Amino acid sequence: MILSLPLSQSLILVLAISLLAYVLGRARAIYVAQSSGRHLAALPGYYGWYSALFALILAGIVGMLGWVLNAQDGFVRLAMPIAAMLGAGVSVIRISARFKSQERVEALIGGLLFACGGVAIMTTLGIILSLAFETGRFFGQPDVSVIEFFTGLEWSAQTSAAFGAVPLFFGTFFIAALALVFAAPTGVFTAIYLSEYAQPGTRRVVKPLIEILAGVPTVVYGFFAVLVVAPVVHNLADALNAGLAPLTGRDATIPAQPRNALSAGLVMAVMIIPLITSLSDDVLRTVPGKLRNGALGLGATKSEMMKQIVLPSARSGLLAVMLLAISRAIGETMIVLMVAGDRANITLNPFESSTTVTVQIVSLLTGEPEFENSRTLSAFALGAVLFGVTLLCNIVAQHIVDRQRRQHVQS
């Protein structure tokens, strides 16, 4: 390439050309109006906007196409400013007094807005296609079989020896279940207390505190898990073993490791408590006030009203909350990566280390991954399963919530 442009300079050039197009378009509109003695069809600024947008959009299309079709980088960087110049030139020349620039600008912006709305769909499509594509390639490898992947009990992908993902699915759901066992009662009771019992002052203090908990990055939770929680859990296991030793006659009745599933589950519970609290709060709020008032009017105490009227009527909503919490827990990466260990084993002993789908995805894709071998591609197969399961959880939860809302509206 004779002329090589860095990306940032290329982008700045495009912006500069667009700015120039605005100035030129506006100036030409005024000139045309004066020389022809006609009124312009729109304010002069719209002519400028028309030229600038035209240049920008053309450069954007060229840039996107160039990247998607994998054109040579230097070529794209050069082509973008050229496209902008072309767009600016053509649009400025097209300007005449009768040219309805405002309509055109609004049509262009409308198109842009629609395109932006489509980005979300494109992202989903991109996720589905790329995962499906790489997963397809994974199952197309000679040493991989679909049946083994979903039913095999042995996982050692690092050596490309065995791709039985059942231990990973087990570990993922085991840790998520541990988290839910701790987080569900805590979260729901927090929501109940805050909405039914707490003084406004308490609410004003506690709610932001829970929001802080929701904002803490997961890597921070991971560090906390490694440094504070895991040693405590390991010591607990040691104490249990010491207590059980006379009964069982073994040194370690419960095998325990410094990195273990329980630590991950506990800290993950802390992470999902805010989610459960705020969602349960929403769900409890959807229970119609007349049900509450009816219960209280018949002499029920607040707890009886909650236990016998509100909670049963919000049962399906709370189920949806738990589904969303599970979906969040199984997609969580950093906590399990840092504290759960990476031994692919099927055990119900929470003191042993365990591994999850997300941990394996990270460890398979770090290191210089070649996209050709089954080791790297297996990460995408795991990702596809993860995406599918979380999506399913969300869709089911959404469905439940919608149904409950309709019921309450009808009743």
Next chain:
Amino acid sequence: MSNPDANFRSDAFNARYEKRRRAEWRFRLYGRIAIALTGGVLFLLIGSTLLQSRPAFIRYEIKVNLAGEVRDLEALHAAVEADLSTHFSNASDNAQMRESLRSFISVLGIADFSKSRKDLLTPQRAAKIVRIPISNQADHYLKNRRKFGVFYKGEAPDIGRDVPVLSFLSDGVVQAGPDGTRYLLKMPVPDGLAGRVLALKQTESELTLSPLEIVMLEILREGGVVTSSFNTSFFTHADSTQPELAGILAALIGSLMIIIVTMALALPIGVAAAIYLEEFAPRNGVTRFINANINNLAAVPSIVFGLLGAAVLVNGIDVALPFTDISFRLGGGMGRGWPLVGGVVLALMTLPTVIIASRTSIAAVPDSLRNGAAALGATRFQVVSHHVLPKSLPGIMTGSIIGLAQALGETAPLLLIGMYAFIGDAPDSVSDRSNALPVLIYQWSGRAERSFESLTAAAIVILLLIMLVMNALAIWIRMKYEHKSQA
């Protein structure tokens, strides 16, 4: 006629009433316990991190008086040694003591220190006082002196373990070895230490420093040669394998670039999408589909976005057209670990948050405003750009800033797009291999040296502070806007 009150005074009633009252009390207690647990964990989380981080912000240095010409590393070593030796009358002919002195200034030999080393060299003959960061082991001892040993006046009590006991006399230090032997280390002891006994808490094999080195450190400290100061290198250095030189600057710059890319993409696209959906979209199946899509996208695990980035942005998708020999690669071409890639991935992840926040804010603009503007002849675009958007901007900003703060702490997707390797310097541009603050936290937390524990905690404190500032900004914008709209 029986007394109508009797039913409400019977024992059965009282028992039932008492039972119900207790049940109510228990129910309320469960709620209190739940909140106390949550609050306690938050307190523990923040407290333990702050406590852990404290040592990382302090840095022990050796103050050295360099006299004469110091041209290269060897001369510098010699000059430092010579200056420090003046504090120990017998050090110049004692090989063990010279070696200890050298170990304190081991940082001079580390490659990462080469930039700072240049400032230490003095080409002219003028004397110059310089400060050299002390070695990691010595730093660790000085920060945890109480954990290593305790000073006693006079005799040390019997500790009952085979640990070294050091008596500081006026003419030197008597070291009592574990086997009962006692020997005198001849050296001038400063007044502050004379007559004291230092009982170490660990045996010699457990200590990372030898008893001699500890004695020398104590003497240098008492003599004012070893001083502590604020650890500025934590903020001015890039990552290093040596904890005494490791800093967060490069990762901070990387994170800044990532977040700028994220903001530049997610904010305009998200707001535009929200405007389309709220103001222009027809109420039809396509719009419902987009809505459902955005809600689902908001719940997709972040690691899946990392997979998307790795597959589409970094590697590209190889497509082979069926029944032909034509195959080509779509996308890809971006480098592993670029801030640009990280920014794009996090932008896609943050997009649903921005869209949802913007939609809420736009929907809150009263229709009277739209109708009023339209009645005065504004087109739909003018209504939006002149009235709806300015009115909803504070709400949009609040939601977006909170979304960006979340993106700032995101780690897993960055690991997947190649930000996991050791990066020793800051990126020059968005298309240069880089590190990010949360990734650095992850890397440091896995390193073996104990000093990295406090460095990790310190990096977390900085990350949380930045997020706190962003959130405070968001709240400030919201409050300011609320006050305005009430007036």
